[in-house]
Amino acid sequence: MTQPPPPNQPPQGGGFGAPQEPPAGGFGAPQEPSGQGFGAPTPAPQGQPGYGYPQAPGAPQQPQYGYPQQAPQQPGYGQQPAYGHPTTPMQPQYAAPGPGGGPGGGKKISTQMRIIIAAAVAVVLIVGSGVYFASTRDDDGKKDTADKNTSQPKDGSSEGGSGGEKGEGEGQAGDGPGKEKAPANVNSKVAFQLPEPARTDLTDVQGSWVTDKAYVKPGVRSITGYDAAKGTVLWTLPLPGQICASSRQQPTDNKVAIAFEAGKRTPPRNYQKCTEVGVVDLAAGKLLWSKSLTSTTTGDGKVSFNEITQSGQTVAAGGLDGGAAFDLNSGAIRWKPTVNADQCEDLGYGGGPALVAIRKCGGYDNPQLIVQAVNPDNGTPLFSYKLPAGVEYASVVSSKPLVVAADVGDTAGSSGFSDLFSLDDKGTLRAKISATGDKFEARCRVTEVENCTKIVVGNGRVYLPTADHDGASEYGDTNEIVSYDLATGKPTSDRADAGDRYTMFPLRMDGGNIIAYKWPPYDAGGQVVSIDGATFKQTVLMENPSDRSVRESETAFSSDSAEYRFANGRLYVGATLMSKSSIGKKYLAVAFSTAD
Template sequence: MPPPPHPTAPNGGGRKSNTTLAVLVASAVVIALIVGGVWYSQSGDEGGKDDTASSSGGTGGGDDDGTGGGGSVPAGSEKVPADASSQVLFQVPSPKVEDDTTVVVSGSWLTDKAYVKSGVAEIVGYDRDKGTELWKIPLPGPVCQASKHATEDHLTAIAFEPAMPTKAKPSNGCTQIAALDLDAGKKLWTKTAEVGGQPIRFDNITVSGGTVAAGGSSGGAAFDLESGKPLWIPKANEDCRDAGYAGGEKLVAVRRCGSYDSPQLHIQTIDPKSGKVNSEYKLAEGVEYASVLSTEPLVVAAEVGESQDAIGITDVFSIDNATGKLRIRISVPGDQFEARCSGVTRIESCTGIVVGNDRLYVETQEHDGGGEYGRTNEIVAFDLATGKQTGQRADAGDRYTITPLRMDGGNIIAYKRPPYDKGGQIVSIDGGTFKETKLLENPSVKTVRDVETRMSPQYSELLYSQGHLYMSSVYASELGNTADKRYLVIAFGTNG
């Protein structure tokens, strides 16, 4: 990755900047909570100096009833089946690739009718229950990035290579952007963008407000989702560049300024049609990469300083995206929590941590549980207004480990990774009471377990909806060519 240019101008990427510089005043208060025999500590921001930020910030009030800022949590849409026991609906074998090559197959979505998954240089729609192929979109090269967001009418976007990789040329550059209609099973348009006469290689892509936005080390570009009309592209020799974007309810840019040795990241909430900056928060100089956990509310993760245990995240910043002011900073050290982020290139790629009810729900590290060899963990909650732990805790149970996947209204949908003699589970955790309700439990048959346990939530894609669980790989390699059969997808479904 080429070094970022020298910092001076806040403008760039064809977008107007609305930068304000303020001073953050904060101090750290350490609060400890014993969870499952492990101590969890946190830093709360209650006045004083915080050396990790340079924008103004403050704290908000909040209650401790665990209901997400006062009142009851929103109802979820996931139905509780009469029988949570699942069966294998279908499996898709891992595609064969050339020896000594690994091909990205990231990207999966659910519509009312189809489960949609990237294959090797193709996007395929499968019947949700039977796994029969409904449609296929061929591509000239592999998908390298896929938006995790889609519109209500199931439009989304991908970035892909213009040709297949070979041993001599393992990458052709992630230069192509396409919009997909997942209902019709067709590609709407394909676009590229250039800066200084060279095609931009995109590291990430997202969708928000009818806009496709993709970023990389050369800057970011945006297109109208339906028509493909270019909305902005970077300019040559800019001092700041859009490293990437996060989508969903709002569009947020992670803008990189400064020298290679001392960068500064600007977290900007922007207008999805014009790119105009509506609010901005600056992380401290030297924080090299950031991930966006949520755009509404705006919650950002970063690895501050060097940490032996952390993987892309040591701290979480709760930001008011109307004003750009810091609400609170929360410490989630890697020796206590299992949250992971890939903010080096993929702005929205975090596991083990989700946002909802104005709360941060984080997976803890494994620790000793019941039994001679038992290991277990929990999900705990932080208030995004105060930074304090709420006291809510969801236990994985003896020999299981639990990972939050997403929100369902005010409830948390979580996956329980099983011990060697059980199948995995999907549970719904009430956002107020933290009561767990089992939605699905997979078969404990060894042949099924062997496939399921290869699809860990840290390194695979897991989608759950209405009694259906889809687990899929994000890479296809020569291992798929061997007699030890590997799978691209395994789908489970309940009977009730």
């Protein structure tokens, strides 16, 4: 997601922040494979016009997001208009001839040809306006109710989101005002940098939690609490084996669920099953309890888990052996993995305000995936919704309101999902949103039920970053954050532009506002912004240093798998997987702060 330097400037070395040759498309500069799902970028097809590019009269192309948008800059001759939206009528601009006749140059255009081009643009704009008008009305000709419906709950949200509908005429989004405010000075400084710990093999370090006093991060067979401002060690909790799963939910009571291996890995196999489930007190740095389960379906061996989450006072763990749940405070078993006569078992769970299971029925050759809201106390299904036949994996993006991502027909592209399913509290489909191919930069790791990144839910909408595309600068990509209405499945008028040479993606909801991160160009630091959920106006909360060494530490992570946590004027970026060895200087985590 970085951009290359101007011509004749020597390249900079080290880290993912180093500029590369201009990419042919896709998701910007390539990043080091992280082993986490769909991190590898996929180049865009060549020779095709970008999204929203005007077509010849008589064959207009419908804009991707269904509404017109004032372009921040009118493109010159030979350039594409702003991505995804038709621009407002303006006189065509023509660049002076340049050497070689490339973009911005070439032969001058005759008066007759200018008239023809202007007429073609006018036709496209008229058609675009008609598309916009049609997209804001339902099949009965009534106005879209995206901004009127206030029937959704307004619960607070963690990553993945939750909440109600976007309010109309209230001056704020449906989920209410946010807590994050811009400081007097948004320029940050490096708070601390945690070096990668020594290791002998591929090491899972997923999990990042922020408390009032600490930033907590797993290492090798341990979890450590660091001073939130200085990075000094507050406590270290040794574990018998490597951590292998951790809850993505940000706890309100400083209790977080983890899964870990029972013993130390030994060469040459370096493998242990992920059998132990426990809860850590993040304030005290103590393991409150840990347990394992004996399988009731595969003999006397311990049940293995590969993901874990929590909802209220319930810890739910999932894996190939089925799902299980425990009491958060005592560790008492609430249910064990079972397989019924229909060969149905829970693959995993999405937590947060509600608990949602993804259940697989049938054999390997003909699986049927079912979405179930479950009672967290005993696992009893509250409702069931069958996903389309042939879907093998699904992810819970948000548990309340319920949004599920799935790959239908193997058309997902690099994102891991092709469609989003919005369900009501009775399990009835509200809307299906198509995200086929590589239109968006959001990612869902298909092997886990709760592992989607760069996508959040709030205000009755789902917010997605568009794929990277050419910006106004010759050397720099950009993109936008857009949204879809969960009640209708239609695109809304929301659009936040990353700005020239920046690309952005959402991190979490803050009330009705969206907290987003802007990946920096080669000569600047990253930014954290708050996007007003009602007006979509951006407020900069943090701008990181542009120094080369600092920028390289900030961009030394894969944005598809790294953990970004922003709270109390501080941004923490943490790794989730460390290879046996690293090329260049890498970090377990880095932190930036605008706080004194």
